[in-house]
Amino acid sequence: MxxxxxxxxxxxxxxxxxxxxxxxxxxxxxxxxxxxxxxxxxxxxSSARLPPGPPGWPLVGNLLSLKPNLHEHFTDLAGRYGPILRVYLGTKLAVVVSSPSLAEQVLKLHDKVFANRNPPAIAQRLSYGCVDIVWTSDGPTWRMLRRICVRELLGTTAMDTLYYLRRRDVRQVVADFSKKSGQPVNIGEHVFVAMIGTVTGMLWGDTAEEGEDLRKDGARFRRLIGDLMELLGRLNIGDALPALERLDLQSVNRDADTVFAYFDGIINSMIETRSKMVDKGKDFLGCLLRVKEEGDEKTALTMDQVKALLLDMVIGGTETTSSMVEWAMAEMLQKAETLKKAQKELEEVVGLDSIVEESDVPKLQYLKAVVKETLRLHPVLPLLVPHCPSSSCSVGDYVIPKGTTVFINVWAIHRDPAFWDNPLDFDPERFLREPHWDFTGKDFRYFPFGSGRRICVGMAMAERIVGYCLASLVHSFNWRVPEEEKLDLAQKLGTVMKKAVPLLAVPEPRLPKPEHYI
Known part of the structure; x- marks a missing residue:
């Protein structure tokens, strides 16, 4: 031998x-x-107890086989590998959960373990180093940020106080549409511009020149918000193979720096102006600056956290809201009887001699069902914001290792025929037949805003503004699709699920008094 x-x-x-x-x-x-x-x-x-999943290649894992609309791709994989599966994003492990019982284990039974984040490199660039409320992991800092947001901006008292802003901007949309009677209008774009006014007014005052400039340049602002969301949702080779991150092979970092510079410039301008004032004001920016100046060791707030919170609110209050309204209008135009039922309810509750006020919305049961059904079929974040376990944890019959990226496929759960009758049909009345479903995330067959301690902090605000805006548009106008257009319900995923083709519709005023359109 x-x-x-x-x-x-x-x-x-x-x-x-x-x-x-x-x-x-x-x-x-x-x-x-x-x-x-x-x-x-x-x-x-060592993966004997990992969930099953498609075979991958060394180094790149399953990256080469992933499709752009990840929520649809993961749903297809779940049909083959089951409701919990693993994929390799390069050398990094990701687990996808697609059933209510398993989602409940992640978001309720093991909520504290999974209430953390594993942010992609791009999030570091776009959120001031992940110090915002979205990407900060669970702990005292995150709880402080959430407490400030709820107390000063998103709680019931703050929302009631700021109703005049929402009313002003929704009425402006109605007035703009009335001037374009008989002409196609881009619903999502107009609603987005209105939300710019509402959100900037909430954040740093409704008389700020910068807020007015953003409204005038609404198309560019929306495009850049869309670019930002697309960047956050993009599969970056640098995340999959960290050794290549500096090479920026997809120009992700370059594009992110361009988008970030625009928003950072706006926020810096507002902070610089306000910091020079003795009276910091009572709006959200003023509150943040006071907390920063007066905070002790337990509630210390850095300037980057102030900026990151402002950017979170700008993104969350504009693109997501306008997308929800656009999807709801598209579905009602696709199924005309739902639009007629919503209008009939508004006639009974509000009447044709009055305009809708936000206080009317809780009485509009059918319209509320329309919003719920829209969010069932088109959840704003179909995979939520990915979770990450702080320690290895058993879910179902498998172990999810510490540091794994965990996707909850809400989109798949909301369309699962095991839990929903005719799941692909737009049927608002299903929520009238079973009215117990709400947005609180207690029923894991329906949780469009997430569940547990990381449930969306802006859920109550979104429910208010979407219902009020949608009710005003449905009550004020009859709507039709332009004759030369074909209604397209195709979807496009960045981070937020948007319509791939913008909704164009023709408004015709239906209220008898001209002053209802001023």
Whole structure:
């Protein structure tokens, strides 16, 4: 055997200088590759209790087979591998949960373990180092940020106080549409511009020049918000293979820096102006600056956190809200009888001689069902914001290792025929037949805003403004799709699920008094 070994390996020691040089070069190339491959090989050998999933390639994992609309792709994979499955995003493990019982384990039974984040590199650039309420992991800092947001901006008292802003901007949309009677209008874009006014008024005052400039340049602002959301939702090679992150092969960092510079400039301008004032004001920015100046060690607020919270509210209060209204209008135009039923209810509750006020919305049971059904079919964040366990945890029959990215496929759960009759039909009356469903995330067959401690902090605000805006549009106008247009319900996922094709519709005033359109 020794002689055999010597014969097999003697070529190495007896080669010419040229062959020896070639061998050394090959080893030089192979060693780094093997070092990169080693974690994947070790992980594969220790994955006996990981959920099942599609086979992947070394280093790149399943990246090459992923499709753009991840929520649909993950739903297809769940049909093959079951309601909990794993995929490899490069060398990083991700787990997808697609059933109510498993979602309940993640978001309720093990809520504290999974109430953390594993932010992508792009989030670091777009959220001031992930110090905002979205990307900060569970802990004292995150609880402080949430407490400030609820107390000063998103709680019942603050929302009641700021109703005049919502009313002003919704009435402006109605007035704008009345001037374009008989002409196609881009519903999502107009609602988005209105939300700019509402949100900036809530954040830093309704008389700010910057807020007015943003409303005038609403199309550009919406495009940049869309770019930001698309960047956050993009699968970045730098996340999958951290060693390549600095190379920016997809120009993600470059694009992010351009978008970030725009929003950072706006926020810095507002902070600089306000910081010079003795009276910081009673709006959200003023509150944040006071907390920063007066806070003790337990409630210390950094300037980056102030900026990050403002940017969170700008994004969350504009793009997501306008998308919800656009989807609801599109579905009602697709199914005309739902629009007629909503208008009939408004005639009975509000009357044609009056305009809708936000206080009318809780009485509009059918319209509330329309909003719920819209969010069932088109949840704003179909995969929620990914969770991350702080320690290894058992879910179902499997172990989810610490640091795994966990997607909850709300979109798939909301369309599962095991839990919903005719799940692909737009049927608001299902929520009248079973009115117990709400947005609180207690029933894991329906939780469009998430559940547990990381449930969307802006849920109550979204419910108010979407219901009020939608009621005003439905009550004030008859709507139809332009003759030359075909209604398209295709979807496009960035982080927020948007219509792939903007909704164009023709408004015709239906209220008798002209002053209802001023």
């Amino acid at each position: 020794a002689a055999l070994d010597e014969g097999l390996w003697s070529w190495w020691w007896r080669t010419s200088n040229d062959r020896d040089a070639i061998a050394r070069n090959v080893l030089t190339l192979l060693i780094p590759f093997l070092l990169l491959l080693l974690p994947w090989l070790l992980h594969s050998r």
